[in-house]
Amino acid sequence: MAQNRTFKFTNPQRVEKILSQYPDKRSATLPLLHLAQEQEGYLTSAAIEAVAELVEIHPGEMMDTVSFYTMFYTKPMGKNHVQVCQTLSCSLNGADSLVDHISEKYKIAHGDVSQDGKISLVKVECLGSCDTAPVIRINDSNYESMTVEKFDKIVESI
Amino acid sequence: MASFEPILTRHIHREDSHTLSGYKNVGGYKALEKMFKTMAPDEVIEEVNASNLRGRGGAGFPTGVKWGFIPKDSHKPTYLICNADESEPGTFKDRLLLNKTPHMMLEGMIISSYAIDCHLAFIYIRGEFYQEHKILEKAVEEAYATNLLGNDILGSGFDLEVVIHRGAGAYICGEEMGLIESLEGKRGWPRIKPPFPAIEGYLRCPTIVSNVETLACLPHILNRGADWFKSIGSEKGSGPKLYCISGRVNNPGVYEEPLGILLTDLIFKRGGGLIDGRELKAVFPGGSSSAILRADEIDGLRMDFDSLSAAKTMLGSAGIIVMDETVDMVSVCLNIARFYAHESCGQCTPCREGTTWLVKILNRIYQGNGSLNDIDMIFEITDNIGGLIDFSKGSFGKTICPFGEAVAWPIRSFVEKFKDEFIAYVAKGVEVS
Ligand SMILES: Cc1cc2nc3c(=O)[nH]c(=O)nc-3n(C[C@H](O)[C@H](O)[C@H](O)COP(=O)(O)O)c2cc1C
Numbered sequence: 001m002a003q004n005r006t007f008k009f010t011n012p013q014r015v016e017k018i019l020s021q022y023p024d025k026r027s028a029t030l031p032l033l034h035l036a037q038e039q040e041g042y043l044t045s046a047a048i049e050a051v052a053e054l055v056e057i058h059p060g061e062m063m064d065t066v067s068f069y070t071m072f073y074t075k076p077m078g079k080n081h082v083q084v085c086q087t088l089s090c091s092l093n094g095a096d097s098l099v100d101h102i103s104e105k106y107k108i109a110h111g112d113v114s115q116d117g118k119i120s121l122v123k124v125e126c127l128g129s130c131d132t133a134p135v136i137r138i139n140d141s142n143y144e145s146m147t148v149e150k151f152d153k154i155v156e157s158i
Numbered sequence: 159m160a161s162f163e164p165i166l167t168r169h170i171h172r173e174d175s176h177t178l179s180g181y182k183n184v185g186g187y188k189a190l191e192k193m194f195k196t197m198a199p200d201e202v203i204e205e206v207n208a209s210n211l212r213g214r215g216g217a218g219f220p221t222g223v224k225w226g227f228i229p230k231d232s233h234k235p236t237y238l239i240c241n242a243d244e245s246e247p248g249t250f251k252d253r254l255l256l257n258k259t260p261h262m263m264l265e266g267m268i269i270s271s272y273a274i275d276c277h278l279a280f281i282y283i284r285g286e287f288y289q290e291h292k293i294l295e296k297a298v299e300e301a302y303a304t305n306l307l308g309n310d311i312l313g314s315g316f317d318l319e320v321v322i323h324r325g326a327g328a329y330i331c332g333e334e335m336g337l338i339e340s341l342e343g344k345r346g347w348p349r350i351k352p353p354f355p356a357i358e359g360y361l362r363c364p365t366i367v368s369n370v371e372t373l374a375c376l377p378h379i380l381n382r383g384a385d386w387f388k389s390i391g392s393e394k395g396s397g398p399k400l401y402c403i404s405g406r407v408n409n410p411g412v413y414e415e416p417l418g419i420l421l422t423d424l425i426f427k428r429g430g431g432l433i434d435g436r437e438l439k440a441v442f443p444g445g446s447s448s449a450i451l452r453a454d455e456i457d458g459l460r461m462d463f464d465s466l467s468a469a470k471t472m473l474g475s476a477g478i479i480v481m482d483e484t485v486d487m488v489s490v491c492l493n494i495a496r497f498y499a500h501e502s503c504g505q506c507t508p509c510r511e512g513t514t515w516l517v518k519i520l521n522r523i524y525q526g527n528g529s530l531n532d533i534d535m536i537f538e539i540t541d542n543i544g545g546l547i548d549f550s551k552g553s554f555g556k557t558i559c560p561f562g563e564a565v566a567w568p569i570r571s572f573v574e575k576f577k578d579e580f581i582a583y584v585a586k587g588v589e590v591s
Pocket residue numbers: 212213214215216217218219221241242243244245246329330331332333334335367368369370372373559560561564
């Protein structure tokens with residue numbers, strides 16, 4: 001997919017509000033990156049440059065910051081972005097077979113997007129819901145006590 | 159197990175527990191009114207000091223003492239940050255409070271801000287907590303609309319703004335210095351301490367970082383007094399505590415009990431014992447950063463800061479992860495090592511390289527290609543990342559932040575306590591080849 005060459009925040013009031021909440025500009029970095037990612041689904045280099053300009057740091061430094069955080073994506077993810085917790089409590093309760101199932105069914109590995117763009121898969125760390133292990137996150141929602149059957153049903157329904 | 163009336167979670171089964179009216183109906187924001195009418199900031203600090211409240215984020219440092227570190231003669235502003243980045247494997251207690259009773263924590267933030275003369279406070283919430291973020295936004299909105307936040311709160315003359323700040327997926331941003339760097343818009347790279355954040359934190363100004371559960375205790379301390387709070391639990395640690403139980407138990411969940419409850423009561427009574435009637439093999443008492451305990455080490459063991467540190471482990475985040483007799487310790491050790499290798503921020507060589515080596519070696523052993531030498535190597539590497547150092551005294555290890563010890567402790571404990579299983583893997587590998 002070609003990267004957009006320009007980027008403009010569609011909600012400039014929100015940008016102003018965010019910038020006004022902090023004593024210095026650079027602190028607005030994370031919220032502005034979140035906002036840009038919400039708008040486009042991922043962070044284009046134009047968006048990263050736009051945020052760098054707003055908080056007055058070098059675009060290269062902004063790129064470096066972006067790369068530190070696993071929730072920022074610099075390429076598009078699938079329509080349903082599936083995140084499987086692989087940390088201990090989930091692993092003790094069957095997380096590995098979920099990963100295997102999804103990988104096989106959609107022919108994708110960790111970090112891949114399916115060919116039709118519908119599903120992407122990443123393995124993530126403890127989602128803070130270990131009492132309902134194993135846990136899967138699809139886009140912004142958690143699904144608890146997952147099984148292979150439950151997963152297939154949920155994906156069909158969303 | 160003596161019966162104990164929950165304090166922090168008493169009302170969370172109510173449908174409206176997360177709303178302002180729901181919280182007010184059960185006595186919410188009464189402590190704030192009382193404080194503004196009858197207490198000077200110094201008196202709040204005294205009361206919290208007297209209550210013996212120790213931080214619930216992992217290190218167990220006394221909250222009142224931390225407040226006392228803020229320089230009195232500073233001309234800089236003071237900041238408060240609520241640490242809602244909860245990401246320690248096996249921990250899900252702050253998430254419960256955020257979901258069910260966000261106003262309790264907010265009231266605690268206002269109390270804390272008043273005590274330390276802070277007028278701009280932040281809530282650093284874990285990026286993945288999407289639903290919790292929405293609930294929190296609503297709670298803050300309600301608080302502004304009813305003058306519990308903003309200027310001249312409830313006519314007291316005290317002003318406070320609260321900003322919610324979302325993280326973006328990095329375990330290390332739960333460490334207070336990593337969190338501060340991240341709030342400043344940078345990589346979450348911890349800074350060396352000292353100077354401690356109370357002296358030089360956010361934007362190099364005095365900053366107090368407090369855990370969600372710690373803050374949620376404050377309204378209760380002001381309402382019912384330090385003596386009441388101190389009477390709960392044991393002398394070694396007082397107050398209510400949220401324990402998270404997960405792994406191979408029948409009733410995983412968050413349970414509120416006094417500090418100092420028996421670990422066996424938590425596993426076998428509250429947690430309902432092990433699934434399928436299996437035997438207990440080992441347990442993490444305080445998240446995956448605590449050294450594991452074998453089943454034969456937990457009789458009579460109390461869940462408080464000092465008892466666990468005497469048992470050479472820690473209360474940490476009170477994330478209890480239970481492993482039964484069928485669990486393969488080499489594979490669990492590998493799972494944990496992989497977590498730390500993924501989450502190391504990469505600043506210190508021993509931590510960055512060491513965690514990667516550990517994964518390689520453990521993988522080799524797990525695949526049946528290990529040697530006895532590899533087992534010694536694990537000891538050597540964990541020693542190099544962080545020797546056995548007392549967590550409660552801060553980070554004096556070999557790395558910039560205590561993450562180093564958080565890796566070294568548990569990994570070492572696996573190999574020390576279940577060495578025969580590691581040796582068996584090596585022997586099996588030798589047989590096969
Ligand atoms: C690697 C690492 C991760 C941490 N993660 C958290 C966390 O997610 N939440 C938290 O409250 N404290 C966490 N801490 C502890 C904080 O550094 C800090 O001690 C705590 O937030 C202070 O609050 P308290 O005094 O109320 O406990 C972490 C520490 C380390 C070393």
